[in-house]
Amino acid sequence: MGVMFSHGQSSDSLSSTMRLSCTAVFFISIFFIISCHALALKPQLLGRHTIKISSDHRSLSYRTFYFDQQIDHFGFLENGTFKQRYLLNDQHWHKEGGPILFYTGNEGDIAWFCNNTGFMWDVAEELGAMLVFAEHRYYGESMPFGEESYSNAKYLNYLTSEQALADFAVLIKALKGNIPGAQKSPVIAIGGSYGGMLAAWLRMKYPSAVIGALASSAPIWQFIVPCGGFYQVVTRDFTSGGVNCSSNIGRSWKAVDGISATGEGLQWLSQEFALCSPLKSLEDVYGFKAWLQETWVNLAMVDYPYEADFLQPLPRWPVKEVCTHLRFDTGVSDKQLLHGISQAVRVYYNYSGDALCLNTSQTATGNLGILGWFYQSCTEMVMPMCTDGINDMFEPQPWNFQAFSDECFAQFGVRPRKDWAKIVYGGRNISAHSNIIFSNGDLDPWMSGGVTKSISESLVAIMIDGGAHHLDLRYNNEYDPESVIKTRALEVQYFIKWIKQAASTL
Numbered sequence: 001m002g003v004m005f006s007h008g009q010s011s012d013s014l015s016s017t018m019r020l021s022c023t024a025v026f027f028i029s030i031f032f033i034i035s036c037h038a039l040a041l042k043p044q045l046l047g048r049h050t051i052k053i054s055s056d057h058r059s060l061s062y063r064t065f066y067f068d069q070q071i072d073h074f075g076f077l078e079n080g081t082f083k084q085r086y087l088l089n090d091q092h093w094h095k096e097g098g099p100i101l102f103y104t105g106n107e108g109d110i111a112w113f114c115n116n117t118g119f120m121w122d123v124a125e126e127l128g129a130m131l132v133f134a135e136h137r138y139y140g141e142s143m144p145f146g147e148e149s150y151s152n153a154k155y156l157n158y159l160t161s162e163q164a165l166a167d168f169a170v171l172i173k174a175l176k177g178n179i180p181g182a183q184k185s186p187v188i189a190i191g192g193s194y195g196g197m198l199a200a201w202l203r204m205k206y207p208s209a210v211i212g213a214l215a216s217s218a219p220i221w222q223f224i225v226p227c228g229g230f231y232q233v234v235t236r237d238f239t240s241g242g243v244n245c246s247s248n249i250g251r252s253w254k255a256v257d258g259i260s261a262t263g264e265g266l267q268w269l270s271q272e273f274a275l276c277s278p279l280k281s282l283e284d285v286y287g288f289k290a291w292l293q294e295t296w297v298n299l300a301m302v303d304y305p306y307e308a309d310f311l312q313p314l315p316r317w318p319v320k321e322v323c324t325h326l327r328f329d330t331g332v333s334d335k336q337l338l339h340g341i342s343q344a345v346r347v348y349y350n351y352s353g354d355a356l357c358l359n360t361s362q363t364a365t366g367n368l369g370i371l372g373w374f375y376q377s378c379t380e381m382v383m384p385m386c387t388d389g390i391n392d393m394f395e396p397q398p399w400n401f402q403a404f405s406d407e408c409f410a411q412f413g414v415r416p417r418k419d420w421a422k423i424v425y426g427g428r429n430i431s432a433h434s435n436i437i438f439s440n441g442d443l444d445p446w447m448s449g450g451v452t453k454s455i456s457e458s459l460v461a462i463m464i465d466g467g468a469h470h471l472d473l474r475y476n477n478e479y480d481p482e483s484v485i486k487t488r489a490l491e492v493q494y495f496i497k498w499i500k501q502a503a504s505t506l
């Protein structure tokens, strides 16, 4: 998911293109933040550390299919089709009427989401359910115009959440029509993050396709909530992660500025952080700070109670681990402070122990489609973000829609329609809908735009104490807090209730 906000102070010495990027933007993905240094918009194909962690790597068996999908569902001139990938497992499916759990794919490779949505695999047998994971157009292998899909604005024009929802609805109809026994199978949409928003919206827009939806960590209100909430949650996580933790991070920005004022300081910083490319200029320093900021955000999102390898291989409770390096007195020297920060970021970048150097162009997994998300946030998914340095541990950066829009225009030749998401998906008042579970972890920064209070008997919010980004969708794990175990059980109870409801109205 994406957002950007303007960087307060820009330096006149920056080159004009860098200045555009750096003054204008921070994009925030639902999984990762891209800041000015990454805005050259090169797709980040990131080198991965590989360490095997059992809970993330159970062997899954599914078949891969490709569905002929309409490129444009809403107009009639573009009549071409493309191959939409979906993954299917029916080993536990009760053929006559067993439910279909349908993952509404988000901004990345569907196999990766499939691997990271253990909840569906864990409950398939109990529910006698078929599992389907549908890829979102323009991500993974589902490219409407093949390799040309990202080559120009004309081809990108069909990358919208509305088209993606229509893909899902059409695919569901086809599955029910074509798979013997599936006609009577009730379908439940499941998704996390942007995928969770899509699950909720699929239920809202196509209530005849799905009987209900589980929208996990789905910030459907991020378009309309105050811009500071997201970073306040990040800060809260670090404040409770350890003594002096967020205040030391809060002081680090000025320390970086101070140290990097001299050539010798730049060299010291580059060495202290073992950077792959040494810092040379002010724009490098901007990039460096943005990379630190992304690192803290990512850590907050994936602060899971056990070792996991979602964005990076990480220890259990990684934020606490990070904070063990930042406990010192807030009066220490800048160099001591930054030494602590450099140890802290290594928790994120070198838990595997095989990082040769730290690369400030990388913060997250290459399974995510960064470029696609940029485009989506530059068109429909406009999520205002800001920091003030008072209620959060970051440098003050007000939200600046105009700068954001200009950046989008420069990158894609399109401008965002800032009110469209609210108009098309209803803003705050969604009370007319039914059968949607909104689950949120209280550690997850995205809860700031989520539905955290139940709206009606069938639009229910569940808060997960000690839960990070869509923890409930992950595999069961022996370290799971009680809260998530209860949440999953409750979610299954709702599924069963919806299935019974559907059966009684057939």
Ligand SMILES: *[C@@H]1O[C@H](CO)[C@@H](O)[C@H](O)[C@H]1NC(C)=O
Binding pocket: 044, 045, 046, 047, 276, 277, 359, 360, 361, 362
């Ligand atoms: C750093 O990351 C970028 C972007 O993924 C990549 O192009 C570059 O090769 C990496 N540098 C090193 C030294 O690994």
Ligand SMILES: *[C@@H]1O[C@H](CO)[C@@H](O)[C@H](O)[C@H]1NC(C)=O
Binding pocket: 077, 079, 080
């Ligand atoms: C699709 O459009 C092309 C050109 O616009 C036309 O020649 C072709 O007959 C159309 N195909 C279908 C199936 O409508």
Ligand SMILES: *[C@@H]1O[C@H](CO)[C@@H](O)[C@H](O)[C@H]1NC(C)=O
Binding pocket: 057, 058, 059, 060, 109, 111, 112, 115, 367
């Ligand atoms: C998904 O997991 C399988 C092993 O179960 C692995 O072979 C595959 O590379 C993973 N795919 C992604 C995209 O993570």
Ligand SMILES: *[C@@H]1O[C@H](CO)[C@@H](O)[C@H](O)[C@H]1NC(C)=O
Binding pocket: 243, 244, 327, 328, 329, 330, 331
């Ligand atoms: C945290 O910082 C305060 C104020 O600088 C200091 O008095 C205290 O000793 C620090 N706590 C720890 C555990 O170092």
Ligand SMILES: *[C@@H]1O[C@H](CO)[C@@H](O)[C@H](O)[C@H]1NC(C)=O
Binding pocket: 274, 346, 350, 352, 353, 354, 355, 356, 357, 358
């Ligand atoms: C990563 O950890 C290994 C093992 O502790 C260490 O040898 C290496 O220097 C570390 N890399 C960086 C960039 O700190």
Ligand SMILES: *[C@@H]1O[C@H](CO)[C@@H](O)[C@H](O)[C@H]1NC(C)=O
Binding pocket: 429, 430, 431, 432
């Ligand atoms: C919300 O929408 C419902 C119908 O969809 C309407 O009855 C209700 O008045 C609306 N509430 C507000 C506060 O606008």
